[in-house]
């Protein structure tokens with residue numbers, strides 16, 4: 472469904488150029504939950520921005536449903552890393568969620584979609600509040616609800632839980648799994664948290680340090696539904712987690728043959 | 733606490749008035765007539781004897797100049813704020829024009845636009861446009877990039893983006909510019925009316941002085957002070973409404 476083909480991205484040019492992504496290729500099937508893990512600063516945000524058509528790749532292509540992405544596609548929503556900068560502070564929670572739907576359906580239909588989205592993230596009754604009146608975790612839920620109400624086929628999420636506390640984070644992880652189950656949406660989830668990636672994903676794409684390439688792609692055959700305690704107790708979980716950890720920490724020992732030119 | 737603050741804000745001005753009253757009523761000074769006389773002259777002159785002769789023309793010019801400045805400043809500011817290349821090209825020109833002391837333009841304005849309203853409106857607009865323009869440019873250029881990315885991801889059209897994202901995001905700065913220009917507009921109104929004019933509050937003050945009607949002159953000055961105070965109060969009220977989100981968000985961040 473979504474194909475990234477020999478993608479590279481360099482910021483700037485000349486002496487000050489930063490090569491954020493060297494060469495990335497991978498594919499996501501419809502309905503899949505894919506996590507991308509990689510060290511801080513390896514270009515994960517850059518990758519998502521390029522995939523969503525916000526940035527132009529320096530070379531390579533992104534294809535969605537066989538069509539090349541040149542600008543933000545209608546079937547795609549993106550939840551940003553920094554929720555506090557992505558919600559419109561002059562709009563209420565409900566208005567934030569409704570704003571992307573302006574051109575769709577009737578007022579009543581939109582209201583319905585907003586109410587449903589807010590309910591599925593556990594925020595019914597908060598529609599009249601302003602984002603800045605909510606906690607960080609709640610704000611991120613608003614951003615997720617906005618993405619959901621937009622009814623995308625694919626939802627990109629950029630380290631959405633990086634700045635919330637551990638308990639909230641666990642709740643939000645389960646919320647995303649539930650949403651994926653209820654809405655059947657394809658999810659590409661970026662994180663630098665190894666446990667999180669293994670807990671959530673069907674497949675984990677591990678990125679290397681810069682210059683960034685795909686280090687490894689790992690299937691996660693853990694049973695669903697997943698559970699914060701039971702799943703994480705499984706020996707397979709520990710095993711997968713250790714595998715990802717090693718791949719990130721000691722890249723050359725795992726993937727040396729493929730990466731050497 | 734709040735009642736105490738309010739009391740201080742009311743009591744202090746009253747004390748100052750009482751002090752001036754006491755000081756001027758004793759001294760038989762030609763330049764500083766008794767405050768009571770000034771109040772009486774104020775009532776006789778402005779309520780509503782010369783209201784339509786002087787106050788209305790003044791307010792009309794001020795409103796016209798200010799509105800023109802606001803519309804031009806915001807429109808141009810949005811364009812320049814969103815186009816870095818244009819902005820770079822325009823900056824030296826804007827800085828140069830802004831550096832010209834506006835009263836220097838009075839002879840030109842009178843020459844081209846005559847001694848009627850147009851020249852005065854022009855002068856007010858020319859001066860008031862710059863704070864609004866510069867603040868709008870800053871505000872628009874400084875809109876949080878993530879907000880704009882969000883707007884693009886959700887494929888919001890150009891007009892909606894302007895109306896619902898860019899302008900609200902820049903509103904705090906636009907309002908700062910509008911506030912600066914508001915006091916400038918009053919100043920420029922008076923200056924323009926003291927040169928080649930046949931009515932207006934500024935004209936009245938100058939005329940009173942020339943005909944040795946010092947009490948009336950003071951009543952005009954008093955009126956200007958009151959007008960400025962009133963404008964500011966109304967402006968603050970509007971600002972608090974429009975920027976309620978901004979004030980709330982800032983209070984929350986502390």
Ligand SMILES: Nc1ncnc2c1ncn2[C@@H]1O[C@H](COP(=O)(O)OP(=O)(O)OP(=O)(O)O)[C@@H](O)[C@H]1O
Pocket residue numbers: 482483489490491509510511512513514515516517518552630663
């Ligand atoms: N607009 C930009 N201009 C120049 N360099 C940039 C820009 N954005 C990002 N970079 C650089 O590109 C590299 C990748 O940045 P990016 O934000 O994509 O990393 P990330 O993996 O998302 O990091 P994090 O885990 O901290 O979110 C970094 O070295 C960063 O400094």
Ligand SMILES: [Mg+2]
Pocket residue numbers: 515516517552629630
């Ligand atoms: Mg990032």
